[in-house]
Amino acid sequence: MISVRNLKVRYGDLQVVEDLSLDLFEGEILSLVGPSGCGKTTIVKAILGLIPYEGNVLISTSSVGYCPQKDVLFDWMTVYENAALPLILRGKKATENVKELIERFGLSGFEDKRPYQLSGGMRQRLSVLRAVLSGKDLLVLDEPFSSVDAYTRKKLQIWLSEEIHRMKSSAILITHDVEEAVFLSDRILVLSPRPTKVLREILVPFPKPRTLEVLSDPLFSELEKKILEILMNQL
Numbered sequence: 001m002i003s004v005r006n007l008k009v010r011y012g013d014l015q016v017v018e019d020l021s022l023d024l025f026e027g028e029i030l031s032l033v034g035p036s037g038c039g040k041t042t043i044v045k046a047i048l049g050l051i052p053y054e055g056n057v058l059i060s061t062s063s064v065g066y067c068p069q070k071d072v073l074f075d076w077m078t079v080y081e082n083a084a085l086p087l088i089l090r091g092k093k094a095t096e097n098v099k100e101l102i103e104r105f106g107l108s109g110f111e112d113k114r115p116y117q118l119s120g121g122m123r124q125r126l127s128v129l130r131a132v133l134s135g136k137d138l139l140v141l142d143e144p145f146s147s148v149d150a151y152t153r154k155k156l157q158i159w160l161s162e163e164i165h166r167m168k169s170s171a172i173l174i175t176h177d178v179e180e181a182v183f184l185s186d187r188i189l190v191l192s193p194r195p196t197k198v199l200r201e202i203l204v205p206f207p208k209p210r211t212l213e214v215l216s217d218p219l220f221s222e223l224e225k226k227i228l229e230i231l232m233n234q235l
């Protein structure tokens with residue numbers, strides 16, 4: 001789905017990514033974890049062609065949904081209009097598809113509300129919904145659940161795992177939360193501080209979609225500990 005070879009990105013004199021290579025295979029959920037400021041967002045922006053880079057990036061689909069770190073919902077638009085924005089921008093009429101997704105994403109009854117009237121969890125589901133309407137073969141999610149409490153966050157993770165599974169999407173997920181990475185991913189790339197490179201690749205062999213059951217599997221905490229150790233050794 002994605003092949004990145006020898007990626008290099010700099011902002012002026014600041015070398016952020018140095019010779020990074022990665023692949024994303026079809027149907028896979030790949031997480032990027034690494035210290036704050038190491039360049040995770042920069043990597044996905046380069047992959048999506050939003051910033052200049054050196055190296056080779058190949059993406060085998062044009063059906064791409066991007067959910068940026070800062071939610072970009074517009075308070076002057078309704079929930080429905082916010083959701084349908086990718087279709088409106090492409091001059092397409094919003095179709096049944098939007099209604100169906102609003103229902104599946106637990107936003108029914110809120111179509112005419114404004115984003116500021118939603119709970120944190122609902123805003124985050126709306127942001128993912130909008131990304132899905134841009135394209136669902138490849139989802140790029142940058143800290144999608146950063147501003148909700150732990151309980152809502154876990155509910156959203158289970159929901160996201162089910163939706164990605166149902167849509168047969170592939171996904172790149174950026175997260176600060178090692179537990180979230182283990183919970184949601186098939187594979188995790190542990191990144192070094194800047195200029196960032198891949199320190200380790202960790203395979204996560206649990207069945208999908210994920211349920212709370214995996215939390216009690218001893219391998220779950222083993223993987224979490226291993227990743228935390230790699231990250232802490234970098235400090």
Ligand SMILES: Nc1ncnc2c1ncn2[C@@H]1O[C@H](COP(=O)(O)OP(=O)(O)OP(=O)(O)O)[C@@H](O)[C@H]1O
Pocket residue numbers: 011014016034035036037038039040041042043176
């Ligand atoms: N447009 C920009 N111009 C200059 N420097 C930038 C720009 N965007 C990011 N940076 C710098 O590049 C580095 C990497 O930023 P980036 O946002 O990619 O890191 P990150 O790993 O996603 O961080 P976080 O985990 O805190 O979200 C940081 O030092 C940041 O200050």
